[in-house]
Structures are given as C-alpha cells and as structure tokens.
Amino acid sequence: MSAYHIRGGRKLHGEVDVAGSKNAALAIMSAVVLAEGTTILHNVPNVSDTRTKASLLEVFGAKVQWREGSLLIDCSRLHDGEADEEMVRSIRTSFYLLGPLVARIGFVTLPAPGGCKIGARPVDLHVKGLLALGAELELSEGRYTVRAKELRGSEIYLDVPSAGATQHLMATATLAKGITVIQNAAIEPEVTALAEFLNRMGANVEGAGTSTITIQGGAKLEPCGFTIPSDRLQAGTYLLAGAITGGDVTVKGIIPDNQTAVINKLREVGAELIEGPDWLRVKAGTNMKGVRIKTMPYPGFPTDMQQPMSAFLTICEGVSVVEETIYESRIGHVQELNRMGANILQEGRTSIINGVARLRGATVSASDLRAGAALVLAGLAAEGESFVQNIHFIDRGYDDLVGTIRSLGGDITRIQTQEKRGKVGETLH
Numbered sequence: 001m002s003a004y005h006i007r008g009g010r011k012l013h014g015e016v017d018v019a020g021s022k023n024a025a026l027a028i029m030s031a032v033v034l035a036e037g038t039t040i041l042h043n044v045p046n047v048s049d050t051r052t053k054a055s056l057l058e059v060f061g062a063k064v065q066w067r068e069g070s071l072l073i074d075c076s077r078l079h080d081g082e083a084d085e086e087m088v089r090s091i092r093t094s095f096y097l098l099g100p101l102v103a104r105i106g107f108v109t110l111p112a113p114g115g116c117k118i119g120a121r122p123v124d125l126h127v128k129g130l131l132a133l134g135a136e137l138e139l140s141e142g143r144y145t146v147r148a149k150e151l152r153g154s155e156i157y158l159d160v161p162s163a164g165a166t167q168h169l170m171a172t173a174t175l176a177k178g179i180t181v182i183q184n185a186a187i188e189p190e191v192t193a194l195a196e197f198l199n200r201m202g203a204n205v206e207g208a209g210t211s212t213i214t215i216q217g218g219a220k221l222e223p224c225g226f227t228i229p230s231d232r233l234q235a236g237t238y239l240l241a242g243a244i245t246g247g248d249v250t251v252k253g254i255i256p257d258n259q260t261a262v263i264n265k266l267r268e269v270g271a272e273l274i275e276g277p278d279w280l281r282v283k284a285g286t287n288m289k290g291v292r293i294k295t296m297p298y299p300g301f302p303t304d305m306q307q308p309m310s311a312f313l314t315i316c317e318g319v320s321v322v323e324e325t326i327y328e329s330r331i332g333h334v335q336e337l338n339r340m341g342a343n344i345l346q347e348g349r350t351s352i353i354n355g356v357a358r359l360r361g362a363t364v365s366a367s368d369l370r371a372g373a374a375l376v377l378a379g380l381a382a383e384g385e386s387f388v389q390n391i392h393f394i395d396r397g398y399d400d401l402v403g404t405i406r407s408l409g410g411d412i413t414r415i416q417t418q419e420k421r422g423k424v425g426e427t428l429h
C-alpha cells in the first residue's frame with residue numbers, strides 16, 4: 001500500500017495550474033457513447049477514476065487512447081459487455097453509462113454502482129428517469145439489465161437536485177424522440193459543462209445551469225472535440241492548503257464564479273482572497289476565526305469542500321459549526337483529525353470544531369477521497385511528521401498531488417508502507 005509522508009509546518013507559497021474537472025470529465029465520458037466516431041477530450045485529469053472509466057468504456061467496445069492529456073474515444077462500434085464488478089463498484093459514475101448505452105445499442109447489463117463510503121448514495125432518481133424515458137430496468141443479483149426499443153421524451157421531476165441524475169438523464173434524453181423536461185435539475189457547473197458538450201455534438205439542450213432543463217431529443221449526434229473545464233474542487237483544496245499553512249497561494253486557469261461559496265467563507269474566516277479573471281489568490285490572515293458552514297447544492301457551500309474546510313477550521317480561533325446536509329456520513333475525517341490534536345465533537349451530521357493553536361503530526365488513514373484531502377491539508381499544517389495511509393482514495397480525484405504541493409514548497413513524499421510491520425518503508429520517489 002502507498003502512503004504520503006508529510007513534514008508539516010511549512011508555509012505554502014506560489015502558483016499552481018489546476019487540472020481538468022474529474023466530475024465533469026466522468027459525466028462527459030459517459031455521454032461520448034451517444035455518437036458514432038471518435039471524440040477528443042482535452043484537459044482530462046489523469047486520476048484513477050478517469051482511468052477506470054476509460055477501461056469501462058472499452059468493455060463496451062469503445063477504443064480509448066490517451067495522448068498527452070487528451071483522450072481519444074472511438075465509439076463507432078459498441079456492444080454489451082461483462083463489466084468487472086470490482087471496476088464498476090469502484091466508481092459511481094459507471095452507472096451514468098446505462099442510459100446513453102441503452103439509447104445507443106438497446107440493451108446493457110451493469111453491476112450496481114459503488115463510490116466513496118459517505119452515505120447510502122441511492123440511484124432511485126436515475127431509475128425513475130430512465131423508466132420515464134421508456135427504458136425497462138431489472139435488478140437481480142446486484143446487476144442492472146436495461147432494455148429499450150425506443151426512448152421517448154418525458155417530464156421528469158427530481159425529488160433531490162441530484163447532479164448525477166441530472167447528468168445521466170440529460171444525456172440519455174438527447175436520443176429520446178420528442179421533448180424531455182427535467183424539473184428541479186441540479187445546477188452544478190459540471191451539469192452545464194455536460195450540456196455544452198452535448199450541444200457541441202449536435203444535441204438541443206436548453207436551461208442547463210437552471211433548475212429546469214429542456215432537451216429536444218432524437219437528432220443523430222456527431223463526435224466532437226471538447227476541453228474539460230478546470231476542477232473547482234482541486235482549486236478549492238489548494239486554496240485551503242495556502243490558508244491552513246499560513247501561506248500565500250494562487251490557483252490559475254480556473255473559473256472564480258464557480259468558487260463563490262468557498263471565497264466568501266475564506267474571507268469570513270479572515271483570509272485575504274484576491275480574484276482575477278481566471279485565477280484566485282489566497283493570503284492567510286493573522287488571526288483567522290471559526291465560522292458556520294452548511295453544505296448545500298450548488299451554489300451553496302459544496303459538500304466536497306466540507307472535509308478539507310473542516311481541516312482548516314481546526315486551527316481557526318473559536319468555535320466552527322459544520323453541518324453536512326447532502327450526505328449522511330461524510331465524517332471519515334473527524335476521528336483522524338482529532339488524532340492530530342484537533343478538537344472536533346461530532347453530533348450526527350454536524351461537526352462542532354473548537355479551534356486549537358496547532359495540530360501535531362500523526363499516522364492517519366483516509367476513508368474517502370475528500371477526507372484524504374483533509375488529512376493532507378492537516379499534515380501540511382501540523383508540527384512534525386504525518387503519514388496519510390489509504391491514499392488510493394486521494395488518487396481518485398487529485399492528479400500529481402505530490403508535484404503540486406512540492407511546487408508550493410510543501411514537504412510531501414509518496415512512500416510504500418509494509419503492511420505486516422505497519423512501518424513505513426523506503427521512499428518511492
């Protein structure tokens with residue numbers, strides 16, 4: 001197993017370019033199957049989730065080629081396939097393939113999805129929407145079988161503005177004959193990015209970025225070239241790395257409008273945020289104070305930034321109250337942060353964080369992607385050495401974390417841990 005060895009206490013300074021959005025790329029990589037021919041995606045983040053998704057596409061007949069950060073995906077000839085259960089359960093967006101594949105080839109089987117252990121993560125809204133579009137679904141022994149002779153447009157109301165369900169159904173509806181209207185749709189930037197991609201392929205999607213999306217379906221879609229927008233969650237994480245270490249960090253190649261909640265909360269804490277047209281600079285304040293955070297669907301405070309933000313708040317003066325309203329158990333970071341000297345009381349979905357003067361290095365374990373990111377931030381701020389284990393979770397969503405943090409002056413190394421001795425072995429690089 002790999003781990004990060006971090007020597008904390010260094011202020012991070014400098015500029016980083018942010019990679020393409022994992023969550024936008026994963027949704028778009030499902031939609032590429034809608035068109036025959038080769039789509040070229042630029043600025044695809046090289047993370048384990050996108051690599052897994054590429055392998056999954058190949059199971060269904062796509063030909064995938066990575067070429068210097070671009071992904072060429074040829075979906076000329078697709079067929080049903082026996083996707084490996086482990087692979088499918090490792091990424092939740094495997095599920096978003098069902099609709100586009102059944103719209104294209106009429107029949108597909110897929111194991112039920114997985115994803116990070118942060119909550120139940122139901123797919124009832126996805127299923128409800130596919131049925132409304134005329135697909136037949138059957139779930140037996142943990143595998144979905146989906147059939148559709150012809151998909152037809154429909155009105156779909158989402159009980160929860162689910163990003164995934166909005167993306168999945170919007171893409172599928174582009175091949176359904178007639179008009180589909182998705183009510184209470186998610187307005188996350190990754191939904192808007194997918195709509196732009198679909199329209200680039202010749203679809204007719206209107207209203208993305210609002211809670212009502214209208215899709216005029218049925219046109220034949222053509223493959224295209226598309227550049228994945230930057231990852232607002234990686235950007236937010238590196239801004240917090242600057243803030244938690246008392247440093248001065250600029251993230252470039254981003255869309256500041258996608259970071260409103262994080263910008264405002266960092267300013268409320270007492271950090272200085274300077275905004276450019278496609279960059280953001282954070283300068284840590286001298287006495288930063290705790291705040292209240294309540295995660296909400298976009299444009300509210302993003303649930304994916306809750307754990308990294310909580311790590312930062314552990315060393316902000318006074319009491320912070322962090323309420324996670326999207327997932328029922330996005331709390332894998334709390335116990336581990338307390339091992340580093342944080343003072344967090346967890347009451348259900350709410351963390352009550354009493355700020356401490358400093359964290360102390362420790363050996364901690366990541367339980368999911370963003371909890372892992374939170375532990376890295378804490379290690380960078382802590383006095384002494386930290387070892388963050390189970391970093392395969394972090395590999396899901398952060399490409400070149402070591403290189404990025406080192407470029408800001410952080411001391412982090414990826415190492416191999418010897419399971420049996422529980423000790424840390426030689427340095428990998």
Ligand code: EPZ
Binds near residue numbers: 092121397
């Ligand atoms: C996407 O997950 C992201 N993943 C998540 O990021 C992110 O946390 C989440 O959106 C919310 O912003 C990807 O884009 C790959 P949801 P998704 O459907 O689409 C409920 C990360 O760290 N719901 O918007 O699966 C669900 O229980 C990952 O990058 C239903 O009730 O999230 C949750 O409470 C973690 N029924 C809420 O909606 C459904 O059918 C939001 O889930 C679907 C969802």
